[in-house]
Amino acid sequence: MAGRSLDDYARLARKGFDHVLAESLEAVERASAENRAAFDRTGLRPARSTRPGPPDTSTKILDRPWAAPIAVGPLAGLARPADEPAVLRAADAAGLPVVVDMVTPNDLAHPEPADDGPRWLRTYGYREHGDVERAVADAERAGFAALLLSLGSQGGGRLARPDAPRADWADVERLRATSALPLLVAGVRTAADASRAFDTGADGIVTDSLDALPDLAAVAGTHRPVLLGGGIRRGADILVSLASGADAVLVGRLVLDGLIVDGEAGVTDVLGALVRELEEAMTFTGTASIVETRPDSLRTGQRPPSPVRPTGTRGGAVGAWSGAASAQGNAVGVLRKDDLHPSLSDPVLDTMTFLNEVTHRYPDAVSFAPGRPYDGFFDTEQIFTYLRRYLDHLAAQGRTEQDIRTAMYQYGPTAGQIREIVADSLRADEGIDVPAESIVITVGAQEAMLLVVRALTAGPDDVLLAASPCYVGITGVARLLGVPVTAVEEREDGFSCADLETAIVRERARGGRPRALYVIPDHSNPSGTTMDAPTRAALLETAERHGILLIEDSPYRRVSPGTPLPTLKSMDRSRSVVHLGSFAKTVFPGARVGFAVADQQVVDTSGRTGLLADELAKIKSMVTVNTSSLSQAAVAGALLAGDGRISEMNAEPAAYYGNAMRTTLRNLDARLPADRRAALGVRWNEPTGGFFLTVHVPFRADNAALTRSAQEFGVIWTPMNYFYPQGGGHQALRLSTSYLTTADIEEGTARLARFIEAQSSAS
Missing domain, CATH: 3.40.640.10 (Type I PLP-dependent aspartate aminotransferase-like (Major domain))
Known part of the structure; x- marks a missing residue:
């Protein structure tokens, strides 16, 4: 019934435990003891919000809105399996996602997900590859929003999948290649494992270590979620988790308490109490919204706050610093990444580096990646012509030789000397x-x-x-x-x-x-x-x-x-x-x-x-x-030579680029005719100019797919997900047509079509 505290539910639920469940939960409690100790030594600092009204607990994970940074589950091992649909209904009503376990009964594994309560499917390692494909197909048909693969041991007792082998990185790769659904990898505890998870194709990670969160969040950057599972007992624990680097938390034990005590109403009450406690903690720390959660809200006895995200994203603040390196001292000439600006760990800053590496690694591939102009239209001698044109312009204005020398050799005005x-x-x-x-x-x-x-x-x-x-x-x-x-x-x-x-x-x-x-x-x-x-x-x-x-x-x-x-x-x-x-x-x-x-x-x-x-x-x-000043002079000379009309100066290059775009579109249409691309689920737009077009594909067009495209098919493109500030574009690629000859385009589109056919068949 409403009005009970979370402690009340925990106390009353213990009376309903049977012997087997009690043993299973005892194992879970031991596993989360490390987190409980960390929560107990971590407090929150009071502050006043500058905004009126209650704090905003809403967030967005993997392009889905959540009412609060809380995911319910996984649901495996709940005391009354027949009551598990009650958990789904309560979570849906609260606007929270649910992690459904692979061992859940068939009628629960195929629910119709609510708009405000997406389902995630937790899966494991498989002895047979066909099991993976069947499980993913079932999840996609049921409308699941994401997959969660648990690495390593699955625990014991009623909370475990009894016949699951230990999942490893090969299982991650296999699952990534099988489905375009967002994939999260659970069981990550180190920055190295987090990097490997993302390199293997994971879209997010789940850890059971509060202390590991700052390092994991630094690797994840701003758009790949990090979730904490284990030890959450209070709304304040959630805020501590977010301030430490998490994007959200997984809550199972509290939900179980509510279910055992009062069924669906108990789950509803527990979730409501948890969100209210989170709001109270946010009010206490002056945190107006989830995206403004920051490390300096933490007050710790043993663990100093660490930077995890740039200002304006949840869990980070410019100027916060990790005391660990400073306290221990660094070797001369060795810097900790944690002591550098948090943005340097953001994937956005690594995108072009990765493309350059792929291009360098596969020099014989046809590359639709570089968005630079074709340099065949530039003549080295023009540089000197343009410079002389600008110098003559200055002289015609009555500038002295000294004035001209100063204009070319000195810094010049900050706002520029060719503004007119x-x-x-x-x-x-x-x-x-x-x-x-x-x-x-x-x-x-x-x-x-x-x-x-x-x-x-x-x-x-x-x-x-x-x-x-x-x-x-x-x-x-x-x-x-x-x-x-x-x-x-x-x-x-x-x-x-x-x-x-x-x-x-x-x-x-x-x-x-x-x-x-x-x-x-x-x-x-x-x-x-x-x-x-x-x-x-x-x-x-x-x-x-x-x-x-x-x-x-x-x-x-x-x-x-x-x-x-x-x-x-x-x-x-x-x-x-x-x-x-x-x-x-x-x-x-x-x-x-x-x-x-x-x-x-x-x-x-x-x-x-x-x-x-x-x-x-x-x-x-x-x-x-x-x-x-020299660069300004060269550009100014070009403008003067063309009476300022770049449209006329650039008529020939513009025609070239327009022809390159039309050639690309024509060859794509020939390689993948309308009926074939309709069958595959492939489409593209048809720009009338510029350098770029977008191709939508039925598979995940990420770095792993790009590497395969370059290595096996000899064609390079740019993943569109690079260009979505808040996530998205996972099944689209960008083609740049500006730097290619007609022969390059014809060969490149043929290779691209073969890659799309092969990758679509494998998806």
């Missing part, structure tokens, strides 16, 4: 009419992203929105700066302003402050999609109405054939758009020259006004000081 020339080019080519003072010349568009995100995010409540999938550069910047990113996922038919409004309202309801939306409207990287004219107009209206900025990135407009749609900035009448540009795809990739158009007014406390561009320049002065 860039402004003229934007006016002539893009209809963007802004004063030169509103432009900052940067080291590529990447620096422009860093400057803008840094300037716009003033505190922990500030959030960056991003159209997803999105360019990894913007998510990498956010990780380095500790800025949380909220994805606004594109639909099949393109970006939806209704989804943007939903994201803005949701963030504000949680106490967040959405500051800007990052978007690539034209031939985006990675998907290749282009935003239509009505959506552009609606996006500007939405941004103005909600008081957020739009960060418009535009690298692919002038490498595409035809006349592009107007930029957002050229349509901007309320200064809602910060426009980012780069000359890397068009004029001179090696010069690394980009720019930001930031004409928004900034008002200080005394009422004085300036431009956002001025603030960006201040930040730049502390980052790169200035953009290379």
